[in-house]
Each structure stands twice: as structure tokens, then as C-alpha cells.
Amino acid sequence: MNRKLIAIALLAVAGSTSAASPALPPRVDAAAQQRVNDGEYPALVIGVVDGDHSQIYTYGKLTDGKAPTADTVFEIGSITKTFTATLLAEAVTKNELRLDQPVASLLPDFKIPSRNGKPITLGELGMQDSGLPRLPTNFHPAHMDDPYADYSLDLLKAFLATYSLPRDPGENYEYSNLGAALLGYALGRHAGSSYDKLVQAWIFMPLGMDSTATTIDAAMRSRLAQGHDATGKPVGNWNVNLFVGAGGIRSTGNDMLRYLKANMGLTPSPLYTAMQLAQTPRTSGPGPENRIGLIWMTQHGPDGDVIWHNGMTGGYASFIGFTADRRHGVVILTNTATDVDDLGFATLRAAWPLAPAHKNVSLSTQVLDEYQGTYRLSPAMLLNVFRADNQLVAQATGQGAFPLYASGKDEFFASVSDIRISFKHDAQGKVDTLVLHQHGDHVAPKLSTAEADALRGNKEVAIDPATLGNYAGRYQLAPNAIFVVTVQNGQLMVKLGGQPSFPVYASARDRFFYRVVDAKIDFERDEHGRVDALVLHQNGADKRAPKLGD
CATH class of the missing domain: 2.40.128.50 (Lipocalin)
Structure with missing residues (x-):
């Protein structure tokens, strides 16, 4: 997931376009229209900055049959992280915080992991090289259609208190929703407030973003586009709660164009110094062509650099980017969980390839x-x-x-x-x-x-049916995550929460492995030889789940 002083005049708004304005490359306009026609995107809003000219283009229809507008509300996902980076950079420019300051200094009631005497700093959370994983290992959503809703502060504290960093902070890039969420929470605590109030006071209000929020009111909800998964199925909105600083902002084309122009330095704003600090590349990012500043990525290319970020939730996708000369920029919002990055880069780079249209079909x-x-x-x-x-x-x-x-x-x-x-x-x-x-x-x-x-170092062995029956039962991995182990036609099957059941295969008594994913399960026994727990081994983490009584 992902990044938000003077109010800006209303921007020109275009309805659905059949002919592109000079601000939007004709091939991007044509691709956007084709993808909407093919059902890949239900609705699409593209805001473009081209020198002194800016324009918003809208495509498709909402569930009420009306066309989206520049004031239609979307989840922006991980672009939220750039707002979190701006908050950090603004606190640094005000000499309230330092990038090399340990995050533990803002959260004295937390036990934050370190390695080789090196603590995780605020800057490392922003540069995504803290050593923290993408998600905590005790992240087990009760409902995958709203995965962040039930992750609590107590769970976060418990994870941080027991997690061992696999490498030193600052050593390598690893995209981390957890790291951005922790940074947002820490900044809110430092301000004696909350992330929601801080981003509202420091960014939304000064930039005149009055249709941007982490918790939307009735007026914004009435303009909220219905989200869809990649198959086109309507889905509910995410309640990211503790992860708000990583992906909890909702906004509109008009407001995001304000934010884009402020980041490009095209409108006067006291935040511009902080925005430049956040954008400045500092270390290697994902792939050889990207470097990362504070959340913002800079992609190097033969035709110049592009500063960018993207976002996606269960029902929405987004992109924001601009050329390093600050003459061309784009923001894209859609209400389906389907990537829009190529449309964004193709708006900024003449040679960027556009992916072929994807029309989802059903196979048996x-x-x-x-x-x-x-x-x-x-x-x-x-x-x-x-x-x-x-x-x-x-x-x-x-x-x-x-x-x-x-x-x-x-x-x-x-x-x-x-x-x-x-x-x-x-x-x-x-x-x-x-x-x-x-x-x-x-x-x-x-x-x-x-x-x-x-x-994978696995070798299947035979286990007699009577022994397989010993493993059947329910095992509690987390308050809302339960393993259900059954025997079906002589095959041990394991189901976690709302996921499907998958077979596991024995490598020894009490030791099993999956073939569908790279994971293993060991069963533990008590002093009487009865199975009383299982341990899931996956992605370098060991997660124990005690067996529940009948």
C-alpha cells in the first residue's frame, strides 16, 4: 500500500474524451478508452500536467450508470505512503526530527528490533530498508476481503518484540507496508495526536484537499466509486486502521492533481522544501533502474528521470508521477484492482510500452x-x-x-x-x-x-491411516485464524481460515510439506504422545498454533 498551503484554483475538467487534448498522449488516451470498453477498468480518471496546462480526463461509468468526474472518490492505496514521507520530511525541515533518529525514541512503550547494535531509524522506514518484512508474521486476517481490519496495536507490539531482523537496518531494500504503517503511527504519536489528524492539519488543509481523508464522511461516501477486484466483481472498501499511514487515504482527481502540482513545485506551498527532501534519491530501490528517497521512487531512463509511486487495494489502483524537470506529471485513479502503471509511465515517456488490453475470460x-x-x-x-x-x-x-x-x-x-x-x-x-x-x-x-x-529438500514417505487421524483437528494460529486439519480419502488436508483446503505430504512422522506453496508443517506432541500443536514454517518464520479442544 502507499503516500499527502495555499488553496489552488479549480482545475479544468473534461468529460469522457474521444479526442485527446495535447496534455495526454493520443496513444494513452486510446489505450485507456479501449481498456474501459473491454471491461478492464469500470471507471478511470487521469489528471495530467503538461507545462502550464493541466487537464482531467474521465472514462467509463460508475455503478449508477453515470460517468465519473474529477470529484469522484477513490482509494489511493500505497500512494498514501508518499503523504507519510512528506510528514516525516516536514518534521525534519522543522528540526523536530532527524532521519537518523531511532524510531524507538518516538515509541518508548515498544520494543523495536535492532541488529548488530544498529537500531531502525525513521529514515530507514522511509527508504524501505529497515529490515522489516512486507507484513508482520502474525498477520492472519479473519476476512481476506478486508485484510487489515482486525490487526491490532497489541499484535503489532507483540510482533516487534519477538521479531529478529534478517539483516542490518539500511542494508537492503524491501518494500514494507509494515514499515510505512509503523512510521505513520510513530509520527502521529510524536505529534501528540494521530496520523489522521496530523495528515489533515499538515497536508490536506494547507493544499485545499477538502475531498481527501482517511475516514470519509457522508458527503464523500456519496461520491465514492464502487471498488472491483480484477475479475470485475464488486468488493467492499478496506478498513486499514493501524496501517493507515501505508494505504488508508481516499481522494479525488481534483485533489490529487493539487497534490501532484504541489510536489512538482508548480503551485506555491510551504511544503515544497519537505516534498523535495522526500523525493531526493538516497539508495537503491526495486530493480536496477529505480532509486528510492523517502518512499518516492526515481526511475532512471535515457530520456530523463521520472519520480513516481503507485498504489493498489482490494478494489482500486492508482499511479502518480512526474518528470524530474517538473514539466510533465500524471495521476491515475481507477476502481478496480488492476495495475495502471504502464498508462502512467507512457504518459511521461514517449517510448514506454503499453501492455496489451487484458479482457478477463472464464476457464473451467x-x-x-x-x-x-x-x-x-x-x-x-x-x-x-x-x-x-x-x-x-x-x-x-x-x-x-x-x-x-x-x-x-x-x-x-x-x-x-x-x-x-x-x-x-x-x-x-x-x-x-x-x-x-x-x-x-x-x-x-x-x-x-x-x-x-x-x-526443496522434500522426500515423501508413507504414513499409516491411523497415524494420519491423530493430526485431525482445529489449531488456533491467531484469534481469528484457525487451521482445520482433516483426512480425506487417505490424504491429510489443511485449511487456514477462509482459504481452500490443500494437501500436505509426509516427510517423516509428524513432519509434512506443501506442494502448492513453499511451506512445511510440523506437529508437536505432549508428554503423553498426543498431538497438541502444529508449527507452520514459511518464508523464514515459524508460527505455532495450539490444538483446540473438541
């Missing part, structure tokens, strides 16, 4: 099952592809799982990034390869079950 579970398996992208990187109910899902080694959506038989795309996957068949018609299309084409052969097990 029988067809989806043909794609399941483990594919080798490199000696150290495997890609698991599996079906969860009617959804194909992929997970690379050490990374989170993400859904894949079919645009045709053998052709899939991911809404979370500019990823496309093509499946290939052998002479007998069986799927034997996938090609990952992301920054080039990467061929990954499909491994046999034995090959995949061997690469």
Missing part, C-alpha cells in the same frame, strides 16, 4: 488444473502455480502469492504488477513450460513432482 477448473505445478525460473527461483477454488494462483520462492487471470486459453495476467504468463504444451498436448513476460521473456520448464521435491 479442468483447464486450470492443467497449469498446476512447479516451474523453474532459475536455479534459485521456483514458481508454484496452483488452483484455489476457481482461481489460479502463482507464488515465487520467498515471495507472496498473487492471483492470475485468464485473457485466453494458455494466456494469463496478474493485476498486481505488469506480469503476463503464457503456458506452452509439448507434442502430447501436456503443459510443459511457462513464459513469464516481465522485463523480457523468461522461460521456465515445468518440473516433475520428484524434481520439485528434490530441489
